[in-house]
Amino acid sequence: MLAIEGPPAGNADGYTDTEQLTQIMQQPRVVTGISTAPDAQASGATPLVRAHGVTLQYKTPDHLVTATYRVSFDIFPGERYVILGPSGCGKSTILKAIAGFLKPVEGSFTLKGKPVTGPGPDRLMVFQEFDQLLPWKTVLGNVMFPMLENGVSRADSERRAREALTKVNLGDFVDVYPHMLSGGMKQRCAIARAMAMKPDVLMMDEPYAALDALTRRKMQDELLQLWNDIRFTLVFVTHSIEEAVILGSRILVLSPHPGQVRAELNSPGFAYDARSGAAFHELVQKISFMLFGDRGGSH
Amino acid sequence: MSDTAIKHAPFVRQEYTRDVQVPASIGEVKRALPILERLWNMDMVRRISILVLLAIIWETYARWSANPLLFPTFTDTMEAWWSGIISGVIPARLVVTLRMLLTGYALGLALAAVFVTLAVSTRFGTDLLSTLTSMFNPLPAIALLPLALLWFGLGAPSIIFVIVNSVLWAVALNTHAGCTAVSETLRMAGQTFGLKGFRYVTKILMPAAFPAILSGLKIGWAFAWRTLIAAELVFGVSSGSGGLGWYIFENRNLLDTANVFAGLLTVMAVGLVVEGVIFRTIEIKTIRRWGMQH
Numbered sequence A: 001m002l003a004i005e006g007p008p009a010g011n012a013d014g015y016t017d018t019e020q021l022t023q024i025m026q027q028p029r030v031v032t033g034i035s036t037a038p039d040a041q042a043s044g045a046t047p048l049v050r051a052h053g054v055t056l057q058y059k060t061p062d063h064l065v066t067a068t069y070r071v072s073f074d075i076f077p078g079e080r081y082v083i084l085g086p087s088g089c090g091k092s093t094i095l096k097a098i099a100g101f102l103k104p105v106e107g108s109f110t111l112k113g114k115p116v117t118g119p120g121p122d123r124l125m126v127f128q129e130f131d132q133l134l135p136w137k138t139v140l141g142n143v144m145f146p147m148l149e150n151g152v153s154r155a156d157s158e159r160r161a162r163e164a165l166t167k168v169n170l171g172d173f174v175d176v177y178p179h180m181l182s183g184g185m186k187q188r189c190a191i192a193r194a195m196a197m198k199p200d201v202l203m204m205d206e207p208y209a210a211l212d213a214l215t216r217r218k219m220q221d222e223l224l225q226l227w228n229d230i231r232f233t234l235v236f237v238t239h240s241i242e243e244a245v246i247l248g249s250r251i252l253v254l255s256p257h258p259g260q261v262r263a264e265l266n267s268p269g270f271a272y273d274a275r276s277g278a279a280f281h282e283l284v285q286k287i288s289f290m291l292f293g294d295r296g297g298s299h
Numbered sequence B: 001m002s003d004t005a006i007k008h009a010p011f012v013r014q015e016y017t018r019d020v021q022v023p024a025s026i027g028e029v030k031r032a033l034p035i036l037e038r039l040w041n042m043d044m045v046r047r048i049s050i051l052v053l054l055a056i057i058w059e060t061y062a063r064w065s066a067n068p069l070l071f072p073t074f075t076d077t078m079e080a081w082w083s084g085i086i087s088g089v090i091p092a093r094l095v096v097t098l099r100m101l102l103t104g105y106a107l108g109l110a111l112a113a114v115f116v117t118l119a120v121s122t123r124f125g126t127d128l129l130s131t132l133t134s135m136f137n138p139l140p141a142i143a144l145l146p147l148a149l150l151w152f153g154l155g156a157p158s159i160i161f162v163i164v165n166s167v168l169w170a171v172a173l174n175t176h177a178g179c180t181a182v183s184e185t186l187r188m189a190g191q192t193f194g195l196k197g198f199r200y201v202t203k204i205l206m207p208a209a210f211p212a213i214l215s216g217l218k219i220g221w222a223f224a225w226r227t228l229i230a231a232e233l234v235f236g237v238s239s240g241s242g243g244l245g246w247y248i249f250e251n252r253n254l255l256d257t258a259n260v261f262a263g264l265l266t267v268m269a270v271g272l273v274v275e276g277v278i279f280r281t282i283e284i285k286t287i288r289r290w291g292m293q294h
């Protein structure tokens, strides 16, 4: 898989002048050719999540770190919104702010028109870190926990938990405690936990980074399938351009630290066999040019 | 490409592939160990044999020195112990001691809970707790006994005051440290599930901090037990209500050394049962099973 840490082998040959780059970056929000994503603008839908000029900072006792600078974007209901950017550009920080753990120092986040005040079960999150499972609960207990806490009956939550665990290939590990799982298995368990809840907004922070290529592909397919079934709003963070293009309907490209919006692009959605096609590569190259083009495509 | 690869390798070695043997043909794959070896692999068996060895050494030395006033034999001690138990004296003393201990322990835990709640929720509470623990934790609780006697007079309240002091700071310090060490991710995960306030503390914070809480409970228990026996020894004579410490003191005054040994053995046995059985069982059932042991 192509990651944005390094430029692609054969670099974007079509885009060599800045004019074209500007053109790409100023591309309006075109929705033509997208069959799977909802036509947000046309339907007059209101954004589910709206970031307006958001600057996010961390204050440590001796530093002030600006993670993102004046970032604005809208996420519409039912979108598969991918936040793409190099390591350290503030992707996780944006997700944590949407989840309500961080207050912007400038700008605002709104959820369904109301300011985000704090975390809640309507915005479930799969964290990037491996220690998000409750160590004192089994895999099944972990997946059932948020459902039980939010009033789903025991029988129902067990059924949904087992279903979700089977989908992420952990069906044989339901009674195991998290410390006996590998890093990737822990991550899959956290994904199952979030999927079983069927939240309005599912946020995932590089959930597949620890998985091998084959498992990752299966997980990506499962996620798309799930989205097809229940049409939740997905906010997905990744640093893999290919993953962004495969999973996203809309891709927010962030610049390196401190993160600023570089572009917002549409992805038509690529079925498995289309991923070796020209359209797929063109989009991947276009994005990698945006991220590496000004460095002349070399390290 | 292959040219450079060869250049980078220092020399070229022969490749090979091998067939692996089917497990059945390897012969011995799994076999029960001889019964003696299996017995010796059990912790219990090894420890009991050490105890037996110690008992033999004790008995031999006591018989050789032949001075029952200073060093009674193992068999005499066991006899004294048995008769103390049969006659109900030791159990009665033990009940007095344990009742005092549990009262002090429970009070200490309750106070620790209050302090930790304060410390977790406010910054003033954090500062208060850390200042108080750094003052009182290094102070052996028994050193407060003279003061306690002055305030509360001779009797149970003084001893309980000292026990509370020995439990409170150790438990509060550990519990607070455990709560602050809970990973940020786990806290955030709990909050995204909609847990707040009391439910958040009991369902996320407490279990996540449980390893530290348990070690606080263990340390608190050990402090309390030692402090209690010591306190009973110091003014056991003048106190009407006798515990195990008093039993030891009383028998020393009567020069009944076998009974002194019997009292000491009882103190040890209780310590062993609580630390080796009760706390160990809790530990195995919880943090070991969850892989949370630090």
Ligand SMILES: Nc1ncnc2c1ncn2[C@@H]1O[C@H](COP(=O)(O)OP(=O)(O)OP(=O)(O)O)[C@@H](O)[C@H]1O
Binding pocket: A058, A059, A060, A065, A066, A067, A085, A086, A087, A088, A089, A090, A091, A092, A093, A094, A128, A239, A257
């Ligand atoms: N808890 C924190 N305290 C101080 N600074 C932080 C903290 N967390 C992140 N940062 C800083 O904020 C910036 C953005 O971090 P963030 O974790 O959002 O990056 P990211 O885009 O998710 O990167 P990655 O792809 O590596 O996960 C970084 O420069 C980092 O140094």
Ligand SMILES: [Mg+2]
Binding pocket: A091, A092, A093, A128, A205
């Ligand atoms: Mg991150």
